[in-house]
Amino acid sequence: MEYTVKALAKLSGVSCRAIRFYDEKNLLKPKRISPSGYRIYGEEEVKKLQEILFYKDMGFSISQIKKIIENTKTDIIKMLKEHRENLEKEKIRIDELIKNLNATIREKEEGIKMENQERFMGFKKRMIEENEREFGKEIHEKYGDEAVERANQKIMDMTEEDFEKLNNIEKQLFIALGAALSKKNPRGEHAQQAARLHKDWLSIQWGGYDSKKHYYLTQMYLQDERFKNYYDTRVGEGATALLAEAVKIYTGMDEENNLSN
Structure with a gap:
């Protein structure tokens, strides 16, 4: 079966404009052009459009989808x-x-x-x-x-009180970290308050506390953009790095590292 742009749009729920846009971006080319100049799409193009919509729904950009579809090795x-x-x-x-x-x-x-x-x-x-x-x-x-x-x-075992406390601590953490970010001093009052609040937040999550785990966790934040972005997008650029440095001081790992050097 073959479809015009309008028919394909009706079948898929995608706008005619989007289908033409995919053509312009060489993402979904028509099977052929009719003698009267209409784009004509076949079964393979229908399957390809379905794939495009899947990847789009998964959060991939148009350029990323194009690379995925063009790469035959993609699983x-x-x-x-x-x-x-x-x-x-x-x-x-x-x-x-x-x-x-x-x-x-x-x-x-x-x-x-x-x-x-x-x-x-x-x-x-x-x-x-x-x-x-x-x-x-x-x-x-x-x-x-x-x-x-x-x-x-x-x-899952948290009580109502624990759950509310966890959310309140995180809100306070964002506020303290935001105030610390303007000073950019990890030893400052607001930065150390943020480190303490982060400790309190983790203690509820973990059901206990370990200062070394706390330190290594915040260092891991710096190694992965998704962890790093969690605080940077909510508080401001540099917030994660400042928190990690403040936690290093709060946990005493800065002194331990100095002694080992």
Whole structure:
């Protein structure tokens, strides 16, 4: 079967303008041009458009999608399976939020009281899923599957008080780190306050505290752009580096490193 731009747009839900744009970018060329000048697309082009939309939904840019499609060595099956896995996780998260929303509606309409743990279950699961999506590979390689599972279980076991405390600490951390960033002094009051708040935040996540782990974790932040961007995008450029330096001082690792040199 063959399709004009308009017919392909109707089939796929993509605008005619987008299809023409993909042609201009050499991403989706028509099968042929009709004698009257219309772009004509066939079954292979339909499959290719589906791939483009998959990759676009996964967050790839047009230039990245073009490279993927042109590279015959790209493991497309693996990428599609990973995308499916992410969608399944997102479905679980949405189902949990809907369940939470329904329980909230019942409580307000019918007076059926929600358990406090139930109120935060969806948010906890979302926190774990976001961490896995953004940092999963690195933290599993660094700490091992068992340690990550323990940390995730601690999040799920958090009380309402713990969950609220965790979020409040992080908000205070961003404020302190923002104030420290204007001074750029890791030994300063605000920088050391940020280091202490980061310690408090980790202590809830870990169910305990280890100063060396704290130091090495913040050093790892500097080695990966995704970790680095977590604070830089929320507080300002250089925030992650400043936090890492402040933690080094807070944990005494600056003195330990000096003694070993």
